[in-house]
């Protein structure tokens with residue numbers, strides 16, 4: 042991305058060292074600087090991620106042998122419920138937009154902050170409170186919720202566990218998500234630098250824009266739905282519980298009207314990260330910019346209409362099933378467009394292997410496996426066979442973790458020098474990528490086999506013939522966890538021991554690489570004037586051709 | 590945040606709505622609520638949902654346009670609200686069309 046005048050080397054101190062109104066921790070928790078808020082999100086989100094990942098590993102440990110290994114059925118139920126709630130609402134939904142979107146999006150469009158900085162801080166506070174509610178629900182008398190992260194009625198209305206605090210957590214977190222979405226839409230519309238036209242925006246920003254729309258449009262529905270459950274529990278109003286005259290299927294509709302688009306809230310920013318990182322390490326202008334940009338919007342739109350594919354076994358009409366299955370197949374088109382464009386970008390590029398790129402390559406392969414198994418699940422006849430089995434668990438971990446999770450790891454390794462002004466050590470980063478990728482596939486691929494053979498999800502027990510495959514998966518979880526630990530130890534240690542990073546260590550062309558690492562408080566001394574698109578690698582491409 | 594340039598924003602254009610208009614709209618809202626309650630007692634079969642939703646939509650439009658000053662806003666905002674309404678309408682249609690075939 043060329044800008045009209047060279048950005049002068051900033052004389053301002055970086056945002057960590059700028060004097061703030063409050064000192065110490067208060068300077069963080071009352072900040073309105075989008076970069077500090079991004080870091081606040083990062084730290085809180087990682088705490089939840091590690092808690093939930095540990096629960097995941099513990100669940101796998103329980104599955105080492107049939108019958109009770111070390112926890113009983115009820116504890117297992119609360120484990121997967123908490124794991125699901127935390128991973129979804131506290132890790133993967135806020136993950137990329139709230140952390141990297143907050144830190145980078147304003148810089149990428151040439152702005153000094155988001156449009157509503159205080160609202161941004163409020164979003165973080167709501168996020169924190171929501172998280173605390175989720176944690177508190179575990180320790181209150183009554184016991185942690187055991188409904189699964191989906192809170193399906195009628196069980197969620199009847200169980201004696203702490204469903205209301207868990208619901209409140211999801212409700213509050215929903216508000217946080219809506220406010221972030223609102224802020225991003227407004228910022229992208231109103232604060233782009235001169236010359237930063239829509240089609241000069243980096244693709245990560247496009248993906249955040251599409252995501253923000255889903256956050257604003259779909260999240261209120263889950264809020265109201267969760268509130269309706271609370272009303273039903275408190276006042277015995279028959280909304281969903283059939284014994285009171287309610288309709289449980291209506292709950293499933295309302296739940297998935299939000300939660301399916303939420304899957305796209307999770308994956309779209311991940312897709313954006315891939316489009317951001319690939320051109321840099323292939324030294325190639327991204328292939329099919331407009332197609333990628335519009336496919337984000339198309340995924341956001343069509344993805345909002347496919348929710349009932351989670352409900353093929355509830356007794357919908359054949360026409361209903363047909364329509365939803367058809368729409369599900371349609372979403373694969375814009376997703377495939379992206380994958381083809383990425384591969385075309387790598388084709389004949391001058392590829393430079395690096396930790397972020399390796400995570401991205403794992404992302405692409407795992408996302409494809411997740412996507413293809415999604416098509417299998419979208420096929421009506423097969424769906425009936427594998428509904429609520431480990432096939433589904435394998436599928437969504439491939440998309441959410443193999444896709445977005447790895448995208449987040451890639452983003453972390455890519456933007457780390459910009460965010461912290463330090464470089465991490467390469468060797469441990471490669472080792473962590475290797476362990477995470479091997480562990481991940483060893484953990485989740487066997488789940489497709491288990492599911493296809495009939496192992497139901499959410500059970501702490503299984504038939505003896507499933508033991509070998511379950512054990513392979515459990516060993517995978519250890520390797521994966523080891524990879525994640527190596528990764529974070531490396532990143533944390535490098536905060537102190539790492540070498541100082543330059544402004545543009547990877548040779549990126551987007552605006553965040555034109556400001557110092559870490560950026561000064563107001564990002565730019567002077568708002569830049571943008572004159573070209575975001576991935577202008579024509580000079581490298583010319584040089585590569587001359588060599589030939 | 591000195592970047593915001595509000596001077597050209599339609600927010601600054603003076604637009605006042607008289608109390609009489611507010612009062613009339615409020616009365617209309619109350620009457621429409623009354624109508625919904627009255628219709629709840631009439632057996633309209635499947636049409637009950639459509640009728641109730643139509644009345645609710647009219648009420649929403651009145652609130653958005655007049656109380657929330659949407660009618661004074663520029664095209665982008667109106668488009669945004671339209672997108673939200675259309676999405677919502679699609680959600681409702683797709684949820685309930687299944688009942689028609691069930």
Ligand code: HEM
Pocket residue numbers: 094095097098100101121122124125126128129132133188189190191434438441442446497498499500518521522
């Ligand atoms: C260390 C990494 C992880 C491990 C070991 C792990 C393991 C598991 C296991 C064993 C289950 C329960 C299967 C069952 O009995 O039905 C599960 C469920 C689930 N996981 Fe993970 N997982 C990990 C990471 C993630 C990530 C990153 C996400 C989201 C982005 C995620 C989202 C979920 C969800 C939504 C459920 C379903 C919970 C429910 O049934 O209500 N997991 N996971």
